[in-house]
Amino acid sequence: MKRFLFSVAVMFLGLVVLALPVQAELSKEGLHVMEGQPVAPDFALKNLDGEIQRLSDFKGKVVIVNFWATWCPPCRAEMPSMQRAWNEIQDKGVVMLAVHVGGNEDKIWSFVGDYDLDFPVLIDPKSKVADAWPMKGLPSTFVIDPEGRIVYRAIGAREWDDPAILNSIYALKP
Amino acid sequence: MSFKAIFLRVAFLFSALVLTSASASSQETGLDGPGVFRWQGDGLRLETAALVHDQVRGFFIGRGFDAKGVDVLVNEACLFRSAIGNASTDPAAPDITIDQSEWRIFVNGGERELRTRSDWDPVWDRLNVGIEQRVAFKWALFPPEQQFKPTDYNWGMLTFGLPPGTRFDLEVVWHEGDHKRSKRFEGMECAKQ
Numbered sequence: 001m002k003r004f005l006f007s008v009a010v011m012f013l014g015l016v017v018l019a020l021p022v023q024a025e026l027s028k029e030g031l032h033v034m035e036g037q038p039v040a041p042d043f044a045l046k047n048l049d050g051e052i053q054r055l056s057d058f059k060g061k062v063v064i065v066n067f068w069a070t071w072c073p074p075c076r077a078e079m080p081s082m083q084r085a086w087n088e089i090q091d092k093g094v095v096m097l098a099v100h101v102g103g104n105e106d107k108i109w110s111f112v113g114d115y116d117l118d119f120p121v122l123i124d125p126k127s128k129v130a131d132a133w134p135m136k137g138l139p140s141t142f143v144i145d146p147e148g149r150i151v152y153r154a155i156g157a158r159e160w161d162d163p164a165i166l167n168s169i170y171a172l173k174p
Numbered sequence: 175m176s177f178k179a180i181f182l183r184v185a186f187l188f189s190a191l192v193l194t195s196a197s198a199s200s201q202e203t204g205l206d207g208p209g210v211f212r213w214q215g216d217g218l219r220l221e222t223a224a225l226v227h228d229q230v231r232g233f234f235i236g237r238g239f240d241a242k243g244v245d246v247l248v249n250e251a252c253l254f255r256s257a258i259g260n261a262s263t264d265p266a267a268p269d270i271t272i273d274q275s276e277w278r279i280f281v282n283g284g285e286r287e288l289r290t291r292s293d294w295d296p297v298w299d300r301l302n303v304g305i306e307q308r309v310a311f312k313w314a315l316f317p318p319e320q321q322f323k324p325t326d327y328n329w330g331m332l333t334f335g336l337p338p339g340t341r342f343d344l345e346v347v348w349h350e351g352d353h354k355r356s357k358r359f360e361g362m363e364c365a366k367q
Contacts, residue, residue, distance in 0.1 A: 030263075030325035069313060071237065074329050102309045104238075127309040136317035137328035155326040156259060 031143065031152040031168050034134075040065070040144045043129040045099065045122040048109060053097070053122055056148070062172045063095040063144040064160075067130055069102055070111040075139040078157035079115050085160035086119040094169060097122055101130045101138060145172045211359050217270050217350035218357075219261035222332060225253045226365045237310035243303050250297075251289070252334040252364035256316050259327020268351030270322040279334055280358075281342035289335035290318040339366040 040063075044054045055063065066082065068075035086096050096119045100108050103125035112121055124130055133142070134150070143152035151172060158165065210223040225233075227248045234244050247253065260270040278285045291312050298308055316330030336342060344359045 030323065032323040032326070069310075071233070071310070071314070072329065074327075101313055103306050125309075126305050127312065130313070136320050137330055138313050155320070155322060155328060 030154050030156075030158055031165055032154065034142070034150045034153045037145075037149045037151055038134070039148055040142065040150050041129070041132045043099075043122075043124075043132075045124055045129060047120055047122050048105065048112065053120065055097070055144070058095045058097075058144075059148055060146050060174070061093055061095050062146060062169055063097060064089075064141065064169065065133075065144060066096070066098045066139060066141040067101055067124075067133070067135060068098055068139045069100060070104075070107050072138045074157035076111075076115075078139060078160060079117060081158070081160040081162075083115070083117050083119065085166065086117075088161060088166060089169070090119070092170065093173060096120065099124050099129060101127050143169055143172065146174050209363070211362065213357060213359070214261050215357070216348075216353075216355040217261055217268060218258070218346075218348050218355065219327065220256070220258045220346065220357075222254045222256040222258075222359075224363060224365045225255055225331070227338070227367070230365075233314070234307075234311075237314070238304070238307045239311075243298075243301055243307065246297060246301065249338065250335060252336040252338070252340065254332045254334065254362075255329075256332050257327055257329050258316065258320075258322075260322035260324050262324040265324055267324045268353075269349075271349040272320055272322075272347070274316075274318045274332075276347035278345040278347075279336070279342050280345065281336060281340060286335075289333045291315050292318075293335070294333070334364065336364050338364055340364045 040055060042054060042056045044052050047053055055065070064085075068079075070076070082096065082098070089096065098117075098119060098121045100121060100123050103123060105123065108121060108123065111117075133140075134153075135142075135155075137155065139157060141154045141158065142150045145151045152168065160166075210221065212221045214220070230248055230251070230253055231244050234247055239247075258272065260267070274288050274290050277288055279288060294311065294315075295308075298311070303311075314331055316332050317328055320328055322328075334340075334342065334344075341361065341363045344362050345356055346359065347354065347356045349355070
């Protein structure tokens with residue numbers, strides 16, 4: 001019983017640490033034009049089913065690439081809005097890829113189940129992809145145009161199903 | 175109801191209380207609540223507070239750190255949680271740029287720099303900390319440099335590299351467009367043992 005209590009206490013304290021830092025703010029604004037609009041670095045990462053997915057597989061489509069982690073408070077805060085956005089965009093030819101920075105598939109699976117997410121989640125176990133992209137913190141999100149250029153970026157959580165944000169994304173479609 | 179179920183329910187309720195109290199005291203300036211520094215001005219918005227040792231242990235054990243690694247963090251890191259970003263939602267507002275190498279810690283009559291991500295690499299080398307733990311540590315720390323457009327912000331931990339219980343002042347420096355700004359936060363304190 002003591003071991004159980006200790007385990008629960010450690011897990012709980014970890015959650016409190018994560019919960020405190022951020023007032024869960026989701027901005028409806030803030031898709032910023034990416035300076036220079038560089039070509040998005042390609043990647044090949046496993047999804048939760050162990051299948052390799054490449055960014056270049058989606059050339060010709062608008063792609064939202066979100067970098068996140070289960071233990072990052074603003075990442076957690078924006079996930080429900082990402083799922084709602086996914087419900088809107090998946091039939092409109094827009095792709096969403098959520099790249100988890102760091103490994104631990106069990107925790108990612110658990111998180112995806114708890115939040116009822118069904119958009120593609122990829123795993124960047126050693127942060128090699130995150131290190132190659134123009135980002136410095138989590139969450140960071142990029143919108144890629146059909147030519148493979150990074151057109152927009154957002155640092156911090158957003159309300160992804162906000163019509164203004166979705167309209168900016170739809171406007172990139174060919 | 176089993177003891178386990180009761181314990182989990184109590185833990186959940188306490189967690190909800192913590193979250194409620196944390197979100198109820200926003201948009202104020204200066205010291206706001208025990209050990210919480212909130213400030214907004216000259217385009218910057220900042221919130222920071224010391225992490226107590228059990229919080230540090232809980233978080234990093236959860237990320238796979240062993241006892242040695244966690245002990246180093248507890249005894250040497252002086253970790254503060256933080257959320258820092260551009261206070262403006264006006265798209266025409268200037269960018270906010272920070273570079274932690276410009277920040278200064280004033281302690282015991284002297285001044286020093288913060289410890290940032292790369293400063294910890296030799297420590298993790300010495301302790302043979304694995305790649306998974308290093309990745310979590312790197313991304314859990316606040317970025318050493320960042321440019322924030324309006325509405326942008328980052329979350330992350332600041333490491334001051336001071337012993338537990340140390341009192342210090344922190345000078346935060348940022349650039350609001352072309353204008354260099356600073357603010358000194360007095361009476362900050364690392365978590366005690």
